[in-house]
Amino acid sequence: MAELLINSQAFKHNLNLISTHLKSQKNLALVLKDNAYGHGLKEMAGLARENGIESVFVKNEFEALQICHYFKHITAFYGEVSQDAPSNIYQCVQTLDTLGSITPTRGFELEVNCGMNRNGISVDCLKDAFTIIAKRKLNLIGVFTHNGFGDEGGEDLKRQESNSERIRQEVVSLCTSHNLPLPRFHASNSSGTFRQESCNDIVRIGLAGYGYLCAEIDNPPPLKPIASLWADRICSHTLKKGEKIGYGGVWQMQEDRVVSSYDLGYGDGLFRIHEHTHGKLLCDEGEQILPRMSMDCFSTLSEKERICLFRDVRGWARFFDTIPYEILTKLSPFIKKRVL
Amino acid sequence: MAELLINSQAFKHNLNLISTHLKSQKNLALVLKDNAYGHGLKEMAGLARENGIESVFVKNEFEALQICHYFKHITAFYGEVSQDAPSNIYQCVQTLDTLGSITPTRGFELEVNCGMNRNGISVDCLKDAFTIIAKRKLNLIGVFTHNGFGDEGGEDLKRQESNSERIRQEVVSLCTSHNLPLPRFHASNSSGTFRQESCNDIVRIGLAGYGYLCAEIDNPPPLKPIASLWADRICSHTLKKGEKIGYGGVWQMQEDRVVSSYDLGYGDGLFRIHEHTHGKLLCDEGEQILPRMSMDCFSTLSEKERICLFRDVRGWARFFDTIPYEILTKLSPFIKKRVL
Numbered sequence: 001m002a003e004l005l006i007n008s009q010a011f012k013h014n015l016n017l018i019s020t021h022l023k024s025q026k027n028l029a030l031v032l033k034d035n036a037y038g039h040g041l042k043e044m045a046g047l048a049r050e051n052g053i054e055s056v057f058v059k060n061e062f063e064a065l066q067i068c069h070y071f072k073h074i075t076a077f078y079g080e081v082s083q084d085a086p087s088n089i090y091q092c093v094q095t096l097d098t099l100g101s102i103t104p105t106r107g108f109e110l111e112v113n114c115g116m117n118r119n120g121i122s123v124d125c126l127k128d129a130f131t132i133i134a135k136r137k138l139n140l141i142g143v144f145t146h147n148g149f150g151d152e153g154g155e156d157l158k159r160q161e162s163n164s165e166r167i168r169q170e171v172v173s174l175c176t177s178h179n180l181p182l183p184r185f186h187a188s189n190s191s192g193t194f195r196q197e198s199c200n201d202i203v204r205i206g207l208a209g210y211g212y213l214c215a216e217i218d219n220p221p222p223l224k225p226i227a228s229l230w231a232d233r234i235c236s237h238t239l240k241k242g243e244k245i246g247y248g249g250v251w252q253m254q255e256d257r258v259v260s261s262y263d264l265g266y267g268d269g270l271f272r273i274h275e276h277t278h279g280k281l282l283c284d285e286g287e288q289i290l291p292r293m294s295m296d297c298f299s300t301l302s303e304k305e306r307i308c309l310f311r312d313v314r315g316w317a318r319f320f321d322t323i324p325y326e327i328l329t330k331l332s333p334f335i336k337k338r339v340l
Numbered sequence: 341m342a343e344l345l346i347n348s349q350a351f352k353h354n355l356n357l358i359s360t361h362l363k364s365q366k367n368l369a370l371v372l373k374d375n376a377y378g379h380g381l382k383e384m385a386g387l388a389r390e391n392g393i394e395s396v397f398v399k400n401e402f403e404a405l406q407i408c409h410y411f412k413h414i415t416a417f418y419g420e421v422s423q424d425a426p427s428n429i430y431q432c433v434q435t436l437d438t439l440g441s442i443t444p445t446r447g448f449e450l451e452v453n454c455g456m457n458r459n460g461i462s463v464d465c466l467k468d469a470f471t472i473i474a475k476r477k478l479n480l481i482g483v484f485t486h487n488g489f490g491d492e493g494g495e496d497l498k499r500q501e502s503n504s505e506r507i508r509q510e511v512v513s514l515c516t517s518h519n520l521p522l523p524r525f526h527a528s529n530s531s532g533t534f535r536q537e538s539c540n541d542i543v544r545i546g547l548a549g550y551g552y553l554c555a556e557i558d559n560p561p562p563l564k565p566i567a568s569l570w571a572d573r574i575c576s577h578t579l580k581k582g583e584k585i586g587y588g589g590v591w592q593m594q595e596d597r598v599v600s601s602y603d604l605g606y607g608d609g610l611f612r613i614h615e616h617t618h619g620k621l622l623c624d625e626g627e628q629i630l631p632r633m634s635m636d637c638f639s640t641l642s643e644k645e646r647i648c649l650f651r652d653v654r655g656w657a658r659f660f661d662t663i664p665y666e667i668l669t670k671l672s673p674f675i676k677k678r679v680l
Contacts, residue, residue: 001400001419034607034635035674059607059636060341062674078574078603078636079341094575117577117585118601118639152588234418235434237457245457248492261458263418267374267399267669269609276661295374295665296399296418299458321616325635329607330670334402 002231002264004331006039006339008047010224014209015051017221022199029055029186031206033063033077038269038328039210039227040337045070047339057204064089075109075142090141094119099132109142114163114187115156116148123163126170134178142184142202143171150191151215161187191215212314212324228284229309229331231262236303245299250275251290258303259290267295269330270309271320281319284308342571342604344671346379346679348387350564354549355391357561362539369395369526371546373403373417378609378668379550379567380677385410387679397544404429415449415482430481434459439472449482454503454527455496456488463503466510474518482524482542483511490531491555501527531555552654552664568624569649569671571602576643585639590615591630598643599630607635609670610649611660621659624648 019025030053031037036044041058045067048056055073058064064076068086081091083103090107093099102108110129111120121129133140145164149157164187175182185201190208193199194217207213211225238258245251245259253259266272273281274292281289287300287307300307310316313327320327359365370393371377376384381398385407388396395413398404404416408426421431423443430447433439442448450469451460461469473480485504489497504527515522525541530548533539534557547553551565578598585591585599593599606612613621614632621629627640627647640647650656653667660667 113577115584116587116589117579117583117599118634118637119574121575122577148584148587148589156584156589234459235461237453237462239457243457244455244488244496247456247488249456249488249496259457266666269670272662272666274662294458295669297458322612322614326606326612329635330609333673 001336002229002262002268003336003338004038004040005228005230006043006047006337007224007226007228008050008339010211010226011044011047011209012051014211014223014226015053017223018193018203018205018208021194021221022203025052027199027202028053029057029073029202029204030209031057031189031204032067033057033059033206034329035063035333037206037210037325038331038333040333041066043337043339055202061085061089073141081106094121096121096125096128096132099129099136099138102138104136104138107139107141109144109183110140112143112145112167114145114147114167115160116146118146118148120145123167123170126167126174130171130174130178130180134180140180140183142186143167144186144204147187147189147192150189150195153195153215153217191217194221207325210328211312214323214325225312227313227328228311229264229335231264231298231307231309233303233305233307234261234263234297236260245290246294247292248275250292251299257301259299260302260304261294261297261299262307263297264309264335265294265296265298267332268335269332270298271316271327271330273298279319281316284311341676342569342602342608343676343678344378344380345568345570346383346387346677347564347566347568348390348679350551350566351384351387351549352391354551354563354566355393357563358533358543358545358548361534361561362543365392367539367542368393369397369413369542369544370549371397371529371544372407373397373399373546374669375403375671375673377546377550377665378671378673380673381406383677383679395542401425401429413481421446434461436461436465436468436472439469439476439478442478444476444478447479447481449484450480450523452483452485452507454485454487454507455500456486458486458488460485463507463510466507466514470511470514470518470520474520480520480523482526483507484526484544487527487529487532490529490535493535493555493557531557534561547665550668551652554663554665565652567653567668568651569604569675571604571638571647571649573643573645573647574601574603574637576600585630586634587632588615590632591639597641599639600642600644601634601637601639602647603637604649604675605634605636605638607672608675609672610638611656611667611670613638619659621656624651 049070057075060079064074075090113120147160188203193203211223287302290299313324317324389410397415400419404414415430453460487500528543533543551563627642630639653664656667657664
């Protein structure tokens with residue numbers, strides 16, 4: 001049965017690199033959203049806890065509930081958190097309306113738009129937000145921003161960083177004037193973390209924990225991809241030159257050879273290789289995935305019992321003109337995980 | 341919260357069309373594999389049962405176990421079925437080796453390669469297969485083939501159809517000579533079913549049940565897509581001309597307008613729209629999904645509380661140069677389903 005193997009030592013190595021850069025692990029919060037970027041929410045939560053992580057970020061309450069006993073602080077980025085959910089699950093608030101309706105005891109983190117113009121209240125609303133927070137005696141845990149240029153750098157990155165710093169200062173000043181305890185503050189993702197020399201805030205480590213960094217930065221840290229994807233052989237056929245394989249028979253044998261089918265397909269979240277796909281997509285040891293891929297299997301000119309599709313998704317991401325995140329998060333949560 | 345709405349009346353309509361074509365419903369078996377092609381395994385199993393379906397096909401034992409109380413016959417296409425699994429779950433056998441090792445009491449269906457050269461034993465092995473089946477007193481439930489040209493038609497389709505007929509005749513003859521009861525036989529998928537005038541075998545209805553047919557056939561049946569995908573607004577911003585949105589700020593406002601973010605992204609299985617994506621991808625009512633899509637949200641120039649991404653995935657399939665199956669099966673199983 002196909003498996004995603006998780007290398008726990010590579011994960012530890014990545015966390016150590018990040019902690020060393022931060023000069024401490026206490027501010028390292030891990031992003032486990034979208035099934036831990038396809039790596040398996042529970043498996044990665046288990047490893048994160050073993051490695052001393054206390055704060056994590058997930059997609060929504062559904063994910064948070066699955067790991068609520070693992071961590072001190074769990075923030076659900078999207079959607080509401082139910083009244084009866086454990087108190088260590090925090091909701092994210094992106095509008096003033098939500099500040100007006102959230103249960104006062106529910107811990108929450110306020111997202112402020114620093115220029116990405118996607119989620120969060122605008123800077124202009126901060127004053128009103130804190131008036132509501134103070135008046136309704138809300139349980140403000142954190143304030144955060146998200147920089148839309150972490151991977152690109154340049155002037156936009158700096159502008160959003162300086163907006164973020166301005167937001168933080170305003171939050172400090174508003175807390176003082178309302179006599180509120182200071183919330184935690186976070187703004188940096190993986191690339192932001194490695195761009196800065198030190199950080200007193202929490203950093204939200206996503207991709208770097210899993211072994212990748214999409215940003216072009218000086219002296220990139222030697223992160224190690226932690227997941228490799230494996231498929232098992234279903235069966236083999238010895239075919240003659242000219243025989244066709246799969247849907248539409250678009251692959252035709254160039255010579256007499258053995259072909260085998262393996263138990264992963266586009267229904268497992270892989271991009272569907274077909275005859276219009278430019279170039280050859282190769283498995284980790286060079287076997288070509290023959291077009292067309294089926295929903296639950298693919299064929300290749302191999303007799304191996306087990307084949308490794310990738311140990312590093314960057315090749316696949318380049319091939320499909322996308323980013324490692326997309327290849328990883330599309331992996332079906334039902335692919336078996338095994339932690340080594 | 342984003343939802344996939346399932347139209348139970350459209351599903352009933354599709355099943356009725358298929359039954360009318362078959363002149364009976366008794367041979368209609370439904371394919372529920374890969375989370376019912378992304379529609380939700382349990383939801384679709386419930387609807388299928390309500391509509392009197394008795395035989396279904398799923399991906400593997402993991403899927404079969406979730407719906408084992410719903411149907412008389414459940415066939416898992418891939419992988420082994422455990423010894424302690426309920427007896428109405430059948431394993432598929434694609435090699436002679438598996439025939440030698442499968443638990444004799446476990447019901448199974450034998451796949452025979454009719455020329456797709458993907459899965460199944462070769463025709464040449466049929467005799468050996470039945471020798472093992474008879475000798476080990478195996479519990480043979482069915483024999484099936486899969487035509488790789490159902491959507492393309494042409495000479496290859498006919499050749500595989502005639503191979504399939506030859507396999508059936510050989511199975512009948514082998515059963516007679518080994519004094520074995522005749523197994524059920526199945527070869528047709530959705531397009532094969534509508535191509536033929538009648539069928540005494542079981543037909544495996546996949547895509548047509550969900551409202552689509554990829555094949556070009558004369559007088560296509562008026563199937564109705566049963567799923568529509570909806571996202572909810574996270575928040576809105578009034579932006580000025582020139583302001584940028586999202587990662588890398590690749591979308592720049594052409595005029596002062598309101599932009600909103602909605603709670604679906606490529607981490608939910610949508611294809612990631614980005615600046616290299618050719619053309620504009622539109623929601624059902626014409627709103628453009630602005631590049632770049634994020635993992636958990638996308639932005640569009642709208643203020644709607646709820647937006648419909650599609651009611652018919654064929655547009656998205658054409659846009660991404662793929663087939664409806666891929667768009668559907670990639671939808672995250674964690675998107676909430678609601679049956680209407």
